[in-house]
Amino acid sequence: MAIITVDHLRKTYGTRVAVEDVSFSVKEGEVFGIVGRNGAGKTTTVECVAGLRTPTAGTVTVDADLKEQVGVQLQECSLPDKIRVGEALALYASFYARPADWRALAEEAGLDLRAPFGKLSGGQRQRLSVALALVGSPRIAILDELTTGLDPRARRETYDLIARIRERGVTILLVTHFMEEVERLCDRVAVISRGRVRAVDTPEGLVARAGGEQRLVFHTDEPVDALRALPEVASVTVADGANAPEVTVTGTGELLSAVTAVLPPSRTRGLRMERTTLDDAFLVLTGQEES
Numbered sequence: 001m002a003i004i005t006v007d008h009l010r011k012t013y014g015t016r017v018a019v020e021d022v023s024f025s026v027k028e029g030e031v032f033g034i035v036g037r038n039g040a041g042k043t044t045t046v047e048c049v050a051g052l053r054t055p056t057a058g059t060v061t062v063d064a065d066l067k068e069q070v071g072v073q074l075q076e077c078s079l080p081d082k083i084r085v086g087e088a089l090a091l092y093a094s095f096y097a098r099p100a101d102w103r104a105l106a107e108e109a110g111l112d113l114r115a116p117f118g119k120l121s122g123g124q125r126q127r128l129s130v131a132l133a134l135v136g137s138p139r140i141a142i143l144d145e146l147t148t149g150l151d152p153r154a155r156r157e158t159y160d161l162i163a164r165i166r167e168r169g170v171t172i173l174l175v176t177h178f179m180e181e182v183e184r185l186c187d188r189v190a191v192i193s194r195g196r197v198r199a200v201d202t203p204e205g206l207v208a209r210a211g212g213e214q215r216l217v218f219h220t221d222e223p224v225d226a227l228r229a230l231p232e233v234a235s236v237t238v239a240d241g242a243n244a245p246e247v248t249v250t251g252t253g254e255l256l257s258a259v260t261a262v263l264p265p266s267r268t269r270g271l272r273m274e275r276t277t278l279d280d281a282f283l284v285l286t287g288q289e290e291s
């Protein structure tokens with residue numbers, strides 16, 4: 001059952017259209033990603049879901065008490081430098097009727113309760129902002145650009161934290177620029193471009209939409225005509241190479257096994273496999289010109 005339904009959402013600021021027409025629904029317990037380039041309308045969309053902005057047209061239905069059951073972490077987490085982690089969590093917990101155990105939350109997020117906000121690293125600040133979004137024991141957590149600006153290690157730690165929250169059955173609406181984050185965390189994702197939804201699908205579904213084709217590239221002096229007859233193979237092209245012709249085989253399914261059964265790797269050189277990635281899919285779906 002849908003816990004969030006966004007139906008033909010439109011939001012304008014004066015003459016500026018931030019969100020043109022966005023529809024999607026999120027099931028309870030799902031991690032739902034919203035991806036798109038800068039200015040695509042992602043933040044405005046989730047702010048409307050969180051009740052922080054009023055739609056110009058269309059509807060947003062959230063099957064939860066917005067104040068008590070929806071936790072929001074928006075892009076920048078800013079607190080006074082001197083406030084300690086424990087004080088911030090206790091303060092936020094006091095806003096809710098049934099707060100979570102904030103000490104346990106801090107431990108789960110790897111935070112020292114006594115550390116002042118001003119001394120936290122970027123990764124610690126992000127994990128604190130996630131902990132603050134969760135301190136009311138929400139059914140829905142809205143997380144906006146969690147890992148922007150973090151180094152790879154801090155990013156991984158944040159992913160682990162989100163994976164643990166998800167195990168508790170919290171529905172997560174996640175705004176991100178990172179396809180790695182989508183691949184690791186999201187069950188489904190809406191791709192937004194210029195205020196419109198271009199696709200809603202699983203990460204694998206998005207890759208498949210963008211072609212989902214595999215390419216094998218290698219050098220060989222052997223004949224390659226037999227490869228053309230394989231059901232997995234879509235095309236075989238041969239180009240001049242420095243020492244031996246360069247062969248490119250495209251196709252789907254178990255392409256590598258099918259090709260190497262006919263032409264063992266010992267008779268090829270420099271074999272490499274290329275696949276459509278989620279990054280490729282994102283570029284296809286949002287249009288390469290729109291940077």
Ligand SMILES: Nc1ncnc2c1ncn2[C@@H]1O[C@H](COP(=O)(O)OP(=O)(O)OP(=O)(O)O)[C@@H](O)[C@H]1O
Pocket residue numbers: 013016017018019036037038039040041042043044045
């Ligand atoms: N308060 C506002 N007043 C006027 N225009 C706004 C306001 N907030 C956002 N916009 C504009 O609306 C458009 C969508 O902005 P939004 O922040 O929703 O995009 P986004 O996809 O979240 O971008 P980013 O990834 O850069 O955060 C942008 O063109 C932005 O400049």
